[in-house]
Amino acid sequence: MNFSIVIPLYNKAGLVEMAVRSALAQSFAPLEVIVVDDGSTDDGPDRVAAIPDGRVRLVRQANAGVSQARNRGIALARGEWIGFLDADDWQHPDLLRNWARAHVSVPQADILAAGFRCIEGTQEPEPWSVAAMNPVEVVADLHRRWMRDIPFFTGSVAIRAQRLRAMQPCFPPGESCGEDLDVWFRVAEDSPVALVREQLAAYRTAVAGSLSSAHGTTLPPFLERMRARALAGTLSADQRRSALWFVAQQEITLARAQLAAGQRAEAKQSLARARYAGFGTRWMLTALMLGLPGAVASRWQSWRLAASDVYSHQGSAQ
Structure with missing residues (x-):
């Protein structure tokens, strides 16, 4: 080879x-x-x-x-x-x-x-x-x-x-x-x-002009396409479930980023779309954040997001 x-x-x-x-x-x-x-x-x-x-x-x-x-x-x-x-x-x-x-x-x-x-x-x-x-x-x-x-x-x-x-x-x-x-x-x-x-x-890390992802407040296009493939029935049953679960996890992270940016209405919509994640720990914690007063929730989530890069080289923490 x-x-x-x-x-x-x-x-x-x-x-x-x-x-x-x-x-x-x-x-x-x-x-x-x-x-x-x-x-x-x-x-x-x-x-x-x-x-x-x-x-x-x-x-x-x-x-x-x-x-x-x-x-x-x-x-x-x-x-x-x-x-x-x-x-x-x-x-x-x-x-x-x-x-x-x-x-x-x-x-x-x-x-x-x-x-x-x-x-x-x-x-x-x-x-x-x-x-x-x-x-x-x-x-x-x-x-x-x-x-x-x-x-x-x-x-x-x-x-x-x-x-x-x-x-x-x-x-x-x-x-x-x-x-x-x-x-x-x-x-x-x-x-x-x-x-x-x-x-x-x-x-x-930290190279000027790097293309590494930062936390955004919209879902990246590749995740929208992943969800579309899963819903279109082109994947196996196991891959379909995993893909929808994965996108839901990223929707939860997106909801947290939106919350940190003060976009509470958008965060609620993202969390609602994360239904394929069920009511797991990350979903419940994010729902709890949404129930807090706006300034407190934003400070909490800004602190959590500072430790991870969701869409590229770091995993999504709970």
């Missing part, structure tokens, strides 16, 4: 070389590293072009957004598997080797993934020690697994190229909030995920 790594680039001159080097330095060598420059105005593309390795392919396009950049990389990729890496993140040297092991362990899986760690600052990480043989978890229900803890992120996932090409445009054009989750969940709705239980990539 072989891997193509796709890196979308927009104004990350200070970090993109580290990202590319991490992909090239794999103990299981990638077939190619495709950097799609999405109209950068800094010298990041020139720095990539100067990297003396024939496996690096630089493609330039007018600014069209991260989704279009990734879709173009998919269209150009020659590998059997396509891995993803953002220009400000980093991959451990043993990531691809472990992806290959995961494929051997779970050959029916169309998604290979691994854990990750968060790092701060702009320094290049030092590779940390990892076990020679890491356990591989078979994730059959990504919706419920995601709510336990975030198992992987963009820089630690690879998908079978044949599957991605059949889904083109894979990443929803024009979207940059949950556009990656949209792809992972759509593939996982009819394929297990082979998850290596080891931190094998680094997600860089």
